[in-house]
Amino acid sequence: MSNNISLLRQAFVSQRQFYDDQNFPRGFSRSGNFTLLEASILEQHGVILKGLYSKTIAPQNEHQKQFVAVVTGSLEPTNPIERAWVKYLKLTTCKSKFHTLFGRSKISGPAPISQEYYSEADSL
Numbered sequence: 001m002s003n004n005i006s007l008l009r010q011a012f013v014s015q016r017q018f019y020d021d022q023n024f025p026r027g028f029s030r031s032g033n034f035t036l037l038e039a040s041i042l043e044q045h046g047v048i049l050k051g052l053y054s055k056t057i058a059p060q061n062e063h064q065k066q067f068v069a070v071v072t073g074s075l076e077p078t079n080p081i082e083r084a085w086v087k088y089l090k091l092t093t094c095k096s097k098f099h100t101l102f103g104r105s106k107i108s109g110p111a112p113i114s115q116e117y118y119s120e121a122d123s124l
Contacts (some may be wrong), residue, residue: 053071
């Protein structure tokens with residue numbers, strides 16, 4: 001199938017723009033996770049892509065049928081629209097690990113300090 005972006009955009013035409021204020025409140029392009037092309041694809045075609053993903057819209061053409069095959073896992077993403085949606089799903093559905101410098105384990109108590117630690121000047 002063709003990977004021409006203008007043909008792909010015509011295959012996924014939507015009248016409304018797509019926003020995900022819960023996961024990306026500042027928008028896709030300002031989130032830092034997507035390229036400008038990916039952000040544009042998600043904004044302009046995200047309503048159709050979400051409908052195809054959630055099976056509320058039936059695929060109308062070959063590009064949409066291939067997209068459904070990609071999101072169900074039977075095919076690998078081959079065009080920018082499929083790659084952008086797979087990336088969106090990965091960022092919104094997969095739990096990310098959060099690393100911190102502080103642990104949850106508590107110290108049982110202060111360690112005993114030996115007399116060798118202090119010098120004679122400390123006793124003054």
